[in-house]
Amino acid sequence: MDLIEARYLIETPFEPEKIATIIAGEQSSGTFVRVAGETDELRERCSARVLSIRELAPADHPSLQSAYLTARGINGPYRRAEVRVGFPVDNIGHNLATLAATVSGNLYDLGEVTGLKLMDIKLPKAYRDLYDYPVAxxxxxxxxxxxxxxxxxxxxxxxxxxxxxxxxxxxxxxxxxxxxxxxxxxxxxxxxxxxxxxxxxxxxxxxxxxxxxxxxxxxxxxxxxxxxxxxxxxxxxxxxxxxxxxxxxxxxxxxxxxxxxxxxxxxxxxxxxxxxxxxxxxxxxxxxxxxxxxxxxxxxxxxxxxxxxxxxxxxxxxxxxxxxxxxxxxxxxxxxxxxxxxxxxxxxxxxxxxxxxxxxxxxxxxxxxxxxxxxxxxxxxxxxxxxxxxxxxxxxxxxxxxxxxxxxxxxxxxxxxxxxxxx
Structure with missing residues (x-):
């Protein structure tokens, strides 16, 4: 399966593994609960994959505020990690706006995070070839x-x-x-x-x-x-x-x-x-x-x-x-x-x-x-x-x-x- 790889820097009071899974699900076939029609076959074909997690030094204070965390009384320490997620090419197709929505989208609004930055995107050659090259x-x-x-x-x-x-x-x-x-x-x-x-x-x-x-x-x-x-x-x-x-x-x-x-x-x-x-x-x-x-x-x-x-x-x-x-x-x-x-x-x-x-x-x-x-x-x-x-x-x-x-x-x-x- 061809994947588009996105690398993120995240900050959260939760386990980084949990947030990585949320990112993969939110931006592919899943939501916060399993829904009708979300078969095992569909998940295997369309779900994004967590490729790696590298935890970094934590922070004592949140970089950004979250009403979601405040309402639940959840505090730090705020764990930071570099997370790599692979998104199936077939979810996106030749559609640049949807590529951007997939690797970014609602991720910046997730209540569970106090920081999230999209650091890099890696493309398979076949996917890059769908788009225009420079004329000069x-x-x-x-x-x-x-x-x-x-x-x-x-x-x-x-x-x-x-x-x-x-x-x-x-x-x-x-x-x-x-x-x-x-x-x-x-x-x-x-x-x-x-x-x-x-x-x-x-x-x-x-x-x-x-x-x-x-x-x-x-x-x-x-x-x-x-x-x-x-x-x-x-x-x-x-x-x-x-x-x-x-x-x-x-x-x-x-x-x-x-x-x-x-x-x-x-x-x-x-x-x-x-x-x-x-x-x-x-x-x-x-x-x-x-x-x-x-x-x-x-x-x-x-x-x-x-x-x-x-x-x-x-x-x-x-x-x-x-x-x-x-x-x-x-x-x-x-x-x-x-x-x-x-x-x-x-x-x-x-x-x-x-x-x-x-x-x-x-x-x-x-x-x-x-x-x-x-x-x-x-x-x-x-x-x-x-x-x-x-x-x-x-x-x-x-x-x-x-x-x-x-x-x-x-x-x-x-x-x-x-x-x-x-x-």
Whole structure:
């Protein structure tokens, strides 16, 4: 029997074995009592299996409150365990929303637990093959952009929102001339009154095509098309009509099913922004960790996926960012090759000074490095900002410190002085 394996971190005043059995039953063929029609044959065919339980150190206080436990006067100690449960593939079929409902569903609401977090999901190859692969991923993005043997260096339109269409087009033209590889909208700029997307796409792509025709160098623009499903499909068609190659989506707010529909209707590169992920992940004992999250969203056919940044402005430990980036470079099914990789995208407070840590985290040049203020706020302008990033990368390749490399490279030297003073 093919199984989809889900790994959970649980906290409970009960025996972890009892909770593991509840998880398996609640999310497959069972409920809290046996019902008519629940034959032994049906249970054998459809019941989820508890695969393993590894108990961890207990806690004196509950991570989350439960009215169920309070009403029954049940207190700690609160036992913690890592639990692996296998769900029969045939219960789910080719249905991503139901996969998510199966491995998550009502589990977060169980009265018996004071903490439950979905940590990871493992898929059999035959099940992974039911879903779309990236149309580009890391390898395809390199081919399309003709960027090899180094990271992709890009930026974000700043200010985030409020600029007029012609101002954004002017900035994009300036950034193309500065040498960026990639430019994206901010997540809060999709279809504002100041720059409607139906105006923004043709105005920006006219500048990009002109630059491409003159220089032979392509710059990938990720237009934020986050919206309801039909609108996203229309916007994707408009991008393609004007010679664009990429669309950005806020994955959490469009959802799995809408992204599947979008992927099925366009061959644009899909740039997945995970804004809102902290609501799912930030608490250690509720929600969903990145390994599980990225599995679900990669099944929609994403090509790029944000992982935050090393030494950035968000709450993640650098070790979490590193682990997130590395898992993007692994296939969802172990037998698959690099066609099943997504490109990890580093952003949030990035500048030349964080390039070495990013390289160390990934261990290769296969990443996208986005710097908003790290390019646009450089004291000598955006061209110097992008030069400082490339000089930082050159230092990494040469195995020398940024400070040493900066002695002969003024753009990097200015960046170290200007951004370094801000901590």
């Amino acid at each position: 991923g890391t390898k395809g993005t390199r081919t399309r952009m003709k960027v090899h043997d180094r990271p992709f260096f890009g930026t974000i339109i700043k200010p985030n929102v409020g600029m007029r269409t012609h101002d954004i087009a002017d900035l994009v033209e300036q950034l193309c001339e500065a040498g960026v590889d990639f430019i994206k909208d901010d997540e809060v700029c999709a279809n504002p009154a100041s720059a409607p997307i139906t105006d923004r796409i043709p105005a920006i792509m006219e500048r990009v095509r002109r630059y491409r025709d003159r220089t032979g160098r392509d710059v990938m623009i990720a237009f934020n098309i986050t919206d309801e499903t039909d609108a996203m499909r229309r916007h994707a068609d408009l991008i393609a009509e004007h010679g664009g190659s990429c669309a950005m989506v806020s994955m959490n707010w469009t959802g799995l099913s809408a992204l599947q529909t979008l992927r099925g209707s366009t061959d644009l590169v899909l740039h997945g922004h995970r804004n809102g992920f902290g609501a799912l992940s930030r608490h250690p004992l509720i929600g969903m960790a990145f390994p599980a999250y990225q599995t679900l969203y990669r099944l929609t056919g994403m090509d790029h996926m944000h992982v935050h940044g090393m030494g950035g402005k968000f709450c993640d430990e650098d070790s979490e960012v590193q682990a997130s980036a590395q898992i993007c470079a692994q296939p969802l099914a172990p037998e698959n090759g690099d066609e099943d990789h997504v490109l990890p995208v580093f952003s949030s407070g990035q500048w030349a000074g964080t390039v070495p840590a990013t390289f160390d985290a990934v261990g290769s040049a296969d990443f996208m490095f986005l710097a908003g203020g790290g390019i646009l706020a450089h004291p000598s302008g955006p061209k110097a900002g992008i030069m400082s990033l490339r000089q930082a990368w050159d230092a990494c390749e040469a195995g020398v410190s940024l400070e040493k490399h900066a002695t002969g490279h003024s753009e990097l030297a200015e960046a170290l002085t200007f951004y370094g003073a801000r901590g």
